[in-house]
Amino acid sequence: MHQFPDSVKYAATHEWAKSEDDGTITVGISDFAQSELGDLVFVELPEVGRAVIAGEECCVVESVKAASDVYSPVSGEVCAVNESLADAPERVNESPFDEGWLFKLQPSDPGEMEDLLDAETYQEQTESE
Secondary structure, eight states, rough: OOOOOOTTTETTEEEEEEEOOTTTTEEOOOOOHHHHHHHHEEEEEETTTTTEEETTTTEEESSOEEEEEOSSSSSSEEEEOOOGTOOTTTTHHHHHHTTTEEEEEESGGGGGGGGSBBBHHHHHHHHHH
């Protein structure tokens, strides 16, 4: 059974985004996505300072099955990356919503979060895939 926490919003492309108290947005891939990919063996993170647009490919996760693009759920500037994933990409599989986050953004338009899916809608989407 997959986890669909209500504390984050979801992109149709299987990323999650969480608004933090400091105004940044933390981004990762959903529990559904990591289980579909299988065991991750490598994560290519975006560079800090990179400007990204919502829906733009900005990161790659590689599993034993395939490499998959990760898209930014909102527009902004990358302000942090989860460097621990370089040595332990499996954290994305083990803890996709906590230790397995990918990067943080300083959003250029925080209102874009409203365009993302809530947990119930995202769960319904995954059930039809």
